[in-house]
Amino acid sequence: MPVSLPPTFDLWSEHEFHTHVSGVIAAAAQAGCPFFSLGTALPPIDPLRLMAVLMQVSDQPDHFYLEQPHTGDSVAACGRVVAAVASGKRRFQELQQFCEHTLGRIWTSAPAEPRVFCQFAFGDGATTTINHAFLPRWQITQRHGQAVLTLNGRCDTVNAPEVALWQDWQLLWRALASVLESPPVCPPPLAIALPGLADQSRAFMAGVNRALELLEEGRLEKLVLACTTTVEQPTGFNWLGTLHNLRQQYHNCYVFSVGQHWQDVFLGASPERLVRIENGLLWADALAGSRPRGQTDHEDQRLRQGLYHSPKERHEHQVIVEFLCQTLYQLGMTCELPSEPRILELSNIQHLQTLIQARMAQPIHILDIVAALHPTPAVAGYPRAVAREWLSHLEQFDRNGYAAPLGWVTPQGEGEFIVGIRSAHLQGQRAHLFAGAGIVQGSQPEREWQEILLKLQAMVSALA
Secondary structure (H helix, E strand, O other): OOOOOOOOOOOOOHHHHHHHHHHHHHHHHHOOOOEEEEEEEEOOOOHHHHHHHHHHHOOOOOEEEEEEOOOOEEEEEEOOOEEEEOOOOOHHHHHHHHHHHHHOOEEEEOOOOOOEEEEOOOOOOOOOOOOEEEEOOEEEEEEOOEEEEEEEEEHHHOOOHHHHHHHHHHHHHHHHHHHHHOOOOOOOOOOOOOOOOHHHHHHHHHHHHHHHHHHHOOOOOEEEEEEEEEEEOOOOOOHHHHHHHHHHHOOOOEEEEEEEEOOEEEEEEEOOEEEEEEOOEEEEEEEEEEEEOOOOHHHHHHHHHHHHHOHHHHHHHHHHHHHHHHHHHHOOOOEEOOOOOEEEEOOOEEEEEEEEEEEOOOOOOHHHHHHHHOOOOOOOEEOHHHHHHHHHHHOOOOOOOOOOEEEEEOOOOOEEEEEOOOEEEEEOOEEEEEEEEEEOOOOOHHHHHHHHHHHHHHHHOOOO
């Protein structure tokens, strides 16, 4: 019969930790589950700092971090119990099967909240290894000021439980003590300027002009052109400091970081949620149409009104709204949304935003919805197939994780995914920066290039 376990345990007691985990492993084995998951409440702590310390002592440096600074909600995960990679047109389906197969065979002890974390590439090229999902060893979730630690493991590899548990407890205890006893040390942003972008500027504006021709010919309704550049720092970049700067500067964005190696990290501050499902409710964001922020209140108000009443910006935004609602309708949902968009104000830019909600009549796995929505017209264009084909001709680089979904999945098939924009790919001494702009009828090449520079500079200003 199932083992009776307390809902939590004293994290600071070695004996209680060992007793609890041993009971979880026994219960999982008895239930025929190859994986186990146990949880306990944590004292007030910064999940990002705890994740960073655990990463330093983990054999598997996989990590995933997602935070909404304005709400304080965050999830941080690292280490790897089991992982999968996929490629090609079926990458969403293959990683969905991995999620269902893994989370469907995990024995959970409350208050554990096991999740599988996923990152996808923008395109479906067969050679990319970015399409990746993993069940972490350590996971820290924080909502409404309450933090919960989840520890996941495999029952079939615990050959020496006493040794394994002792090592886990030691690592965790030392990491917690380190974070709780020492103040955060965050390096300031580097004084880095954007490199010369004359070649990128010419190529981008040539692409805008070609896109305007395609729009005039009726082949496209919208095309989102992206640009990339690389900055270098001889001593490398501090990804933890960069994340700290991003969450200080972009309170209304999703601050994120994901990677499988210390020197290969994709991070940023994205204003765009793709989809969230919780308790049978779905939320999606339509985000398109931009203006810079003003230097004064008067200038800011003028730019905000110009954005709100611009026929060009409103049309670009409406394309996204209609695409999201039509796609969700085809999946059996009826959307609820306000009649007018609102203004999302960020530190250096402002956008038109419409928040869409739908009640799900029947459960649909979140990766089914992600696969149907990606790429939205906000990051590719419309019609989608035609836009993607032209992007392959006009963009002379691989987007990799830029403008692609990343997020997490629960055992119920719910979760949250954002779009990896306003981002950088840190690789040792190099930081590859990405930015994009939506082209519709009425777009002006020079103005769109200024929007690209604004978005690139925002990421440069956070690098540490």
